[in-house]
Amino acid sequence: MKIALAGKPGCGRSTLFRALAGSPNADSGKPLTVKVPDHRLDFLESIHNPLKNTHATVVFFDVPTPSFSAKNLTLIRNAAVLTIVLDNYALGDTVNDFNDIESELILSDMSLCEKRLARLIKESKGKTREALLLGNLLKHMENGSPLRILELDKGEAAILAPYALLSLKPLIVVSNRMGDPVTPDEELSAAVSEHGGTLLAVDAGFELELTEIDESEQAPFLESMGYTSSGLSRLIRSSYSALDLIVFLTIGKDETRAWPIRKGSTALDAAGAIHSDLERGFIRAVVVPWELYHEHPDRTVLKEKGELRIEGRHYIVKDGDLIEIRFNV
Ligand SMILES: Nc1nc2c(ncn2[C@@H]2O[C@H](COP(=O)(O)OP(=O)(O)OP(=O)(O)O)[C@@H](O)[C@H]2O)c(=O)[nH]1
Numbered sequence: 001m002k003i004a005l006a007g008k009p010g011c012g013r014s015t016l017f018r019a020l021a022g023s024p025n026a027d028s029g030k031p032l033t034v035k036v037p038d039h040r041l042d043f044l045e046s047i048h049n050p051l052k053n054t055h056a057t058v059v060f061f062d063v064p065t066p067s068f069s070a071k072n073l074t075l076i077r078n079a080a081v082l083t084i085v086l087d088n089y090a091l092g093d094t095v096n097d098f099n100d101i102e103s104e105l106i107l108s109d110m111s112l113c114e115k116r117l118a119r120l121i122k123e124s125k126g127k128t129r130e131a132l133l134l135g136n137l138l139k140h141m142e143n144g145s146p147l148r149i150l151e152l153d154k155g156e157a158a159i160l161a162p163y164a165l166l167s168l169k170p171l172i173v174v175s176n177r178m179g180d181p182v183t184p185d186e187e188l189s190a191a192v193s194e195h196g197g198t199l200l201a202v203d204a205g206f207e208l209e210l211t212e213i214d215e216s217e218q219a220p221f222l223e224s225m226g227y228t229s230s231g232l233s234r235l236i237r238s239s240y241s242a243l244d245l246i247v248f249l250t251i252g253k254d255e256t257r258a259w260p261i262r263k264g265s266t267a268l269d270a271a272g273a274i275h276s277d278l279e280r281g282f283i284r285a286v287v288v289p290w291e292l293y294h295e296h297p298d299r300t301v302l303k304e305k306g307e308l309r310i311e312g313r314h315y316i317v318k319d320g321d322l323i324e325i326r327f328n329v
Pocket residue numbers: 007008009010011012013014015016064065089176177178203204205206
């Protein structure tokens with residue numbers, strides 16, 4: 001699950017990458033695995049004091065400059081989420097830059113769809129579901145609209161998956177701004193939401209400086225600057241939810257852990273995420289919703305209160321569920 005950091009030359013994405021890496025000397029030529037901050041895991045750690053506390057992770061990579069050359073667009077194609085960084089610290093015009101970049105992505109998608117459609121027509125497949133879908137996509141994009149705002153059903157999404165269309169990817173826009181964390185940028189905000197993206201104001205230069213401050217001193221420093229949480233944790237969490245992932249939690253003897261899983265997954269999928277044996281021998285899942293565990297972080301107490309829920313294989317897992325799988329192999 002990779003997240004591409006792209007943007008116009010000098011927009012600050014390598015600075016942001018090094019801030020994510022927690023070091024001014026990080027090599028932005030290599031992919032970077034980052035822990036997803038999770039207050040629930042912090043809480044579990046404080047209660048259970050496990051040997052290991054394992055977070056979900058995401059992988060960022062810095063798309064070389066210029067990000068939108070033909071060669072580098074291929075790199076973006078491999079990403080599950082696209083993060084566009086906009087220069088809002090120097091001379092950039094963020095709304096213009098955003099529209100330019102979106103146009104490049106849309107044009108690239110149009111050219112791909114046109115080629116594919118022409119080929120289908122040549123092969124007398126111009127009336128197939130795929131061809132009709134491509135025709136609709138082209139009509140939609142002609143008005144400068146990205147594909148991510150279209151409602152596609154499961155079948156359509158499956159047809160399009162191998163194309164890895166760029167304007168269909170979930171989008172996060174980082175307005176890289178200096179010194180001013182709070183003033184909203186309404187014009188940009190409207191443009192991004194019209195394009196189905198999520199806008200975050202992050203000051204990459206400031207975030208990089210922050211990595212050099214002792215962790216215990218970061219929170220008061222952030223507050224003094226008017227931020228409520230670090231831009232990096234907002235970026236990482238948004239990227240994670242853009243992947244359409246949630247987590248379920250487990251408490252073992254030695255390890256508390258957050259397990260990434262697709263939204264809509266079942267208890268059986270959760271078992272399989274832990275180990276194929278658990279999926280094969282699945283009997284039932286014992287589930288405690290997060291809010292309940294947070295209130296009474298003790299399974300014995302919850303059991304006495306009759307709050308441990310027994311769920312079958314088709315149970316749809318919720319974000320933050322504490323799950324224990326009973327199995328037999
Ligand atoms: N003051 C300030 N300077 C920044 C900020 N972000 C980036 N810079 C500076 O802008 C310059 C370019 O930043 P980079 O992070 O290298 O930008 P980039 O997008 O990776 O650039 P290329 O890879 O060359 O396209 C560097 O000199 C940074 O120190 C910021 O938030 N505030």
